[in-house]
Amino acid sequence: MTSRLFGSGWTFGAALLLPLLAAGPALADFGSCVAGLADSAAKAGVDRDVTTRAFDGLTQPDDKVLRFLEAQPEFKTPIWDYLAFLVDDQRIADGRAMLSKYGRVLQQAEQRYGIDRTVIVAVWGVESDYGKERGNYFLPHALATLVCAGERRTDFWRGELMAALKLVSAGDLRLDELYGSWAGAFGQTQFIPSTYQRLAVDFDGDGRRDLVNSIADALGSTANYLKRSGWQEGQPWMIEVKVPAGYNGPTGRKDKDPLSAWAQRGVVRADGAPLSGSAQAGLLLPAGPQGPGFLVFRNFDAIYSYNAAESYALAISYLAQRLSGGPALRTPWPTDDPGLSRAQRLRLQQLLLAQGYDIGGQADGKIGPATRAAISQAEQRLGMPQTGRAGLKVYQALGGQ
Numbered sequence: 008m009t010s011r012l013f014g015s016g017w018t019f020g021a022a023l024l025l026p027l028l029a030a031g032p033a034l035a036d037f038g039s040c041v042a043g044l045a046d047s048a049a050k051a052g053v054d055r056d057v058t059t060r061a062f063d064g065l066t067q068p069d070d071k072v073l074r075f076l077e078a079q080p081e082f083k084t085p086i087w088d089y090l091a092f093l094v095d096d097q098r099i100a101d102g103r104a105m106l107s108k109y110g111r112v113l114q115q116a117e118q119r120y121g122i123d124r125t126v127i128v129a130v131w132g133v134e135s136d137y138g139k140e141r142g143n144y145f146l147p148h149a150l151a152t153l154v155c156a157g158e159r160r161t162d163f164w165r166g167e168l169m170a171a172l173k174l175v176s177a178g179d180l181r182l183d184e185l186y187g188s189w190a191g192a193f194g195q196t197q198f199i200p201s202t203y204q205r206l207a208v209d210f211d212g213d214g215r216r217d218l219v220n221s222i223a224d225a226l227g228s229t230a231n232y233l234k235r236s237g238w239q240e241g242q243p244w245m246i247e248v249k250v251p252a253g254y255n256g257p258t259g260r261k262d263k264d265p266l267s268a269w270a271q272r273g274v275v276r277a278d279g280a281p282l283s284g285s286a287q288a289g290l291l292l293p294a295g296p297q298g299p300g301f302l303v304f305r306n307f308d309a310i311y312s313y314n315a316a317e318s319y320a321l322a323i324s325y326l327a328q329r330l331s332g333g334p335a336l337r338t339p340w341p342t343d344d345p346g347l348s349r350a351q352r353l354r355l356q357q358l359l360l361a362q363g364y365d366i367g368g369q370a371d372g373k374i375g376p377a378t379r380a381a382i383s384q385a386e387q388r389l390g391m392p393q394t395g396r397a398g399l400k401v402y403q404a405l406g407g408q
Contacts, residue, residue: 040155061147068156091346120230121240129327142187170200194218195225236309244306245324247277277337
């Protein structure tokens, strides 16, 4: 449940898209600000031992956290890039394995909360790659940096810090389990601390709400979140559609009409089958009328609430459909340079390194600024337009297959 920067360092989740708040204290006051946070936490009921250990060694702000805070996307990630790495063959295969491995827990979550198990697993897959990518920032230090050295949303960060410390003080977690994203999301499905406090559940019955180590607690809590966000049991969340040539009718997640109304506008299912019925849906055309279209329902809105970005909700919705045996998108994206899977991104970096380009470290499949600069250099050498984008054209030009 984090911020929405696409590309290197992306993380996901709900409830961070908040208005900017007052500026934090000057950097010179960092030490006294941290001391004040410790006092405030103690007054709020957090054990002194917890606050002492939480802020131990924190003498200066984490510059990397501040860089993330100030970062602006260097370019808008095309939707075909975004879905290519979030819903690739490996994530689908891993998700199907998780459906089998945790079938009993997922069945119980379905029965208690009414959430389709494939959607629960899709959230897990997108948020942390099924627990493999949970972040390595120590939350008390990262959040204290944002409060005491940041200049935006300081009241929000303070609240999340206090919530995190209270989770430890209450016995839900150990202090050494508070590792996650730079912006405070952590655990298997990346809850922010205040959401953890409010909606986490003890689904395995051991007396603790542990979304870090207990897969059952994490999956049950994710189902609880979606239920509380308005999920309607047994109803669809998204279907792929085609719009007629020259379509200029209504679009948007909020502009919902019955399926019969969309049929009257010439919209059909992606396989050409007609639409019918009274279910209310809105039309998304993330790449314009030439690309895939999606009719999205109230359950899509529940997914969207996890992190208010339509591309994020599309990724989870599409991954859930693939996990349930649904087909790949029938309408191709309107581009001659498709995006790359994670395996292809890793191979692209390996090709760049082998040909003498500096990507800022070892190949890891994550396309950050150094890799984009290397791509741009390679494009220049190859006589291609310099985009710095990890697309299929430069991948194949460098020898990728």
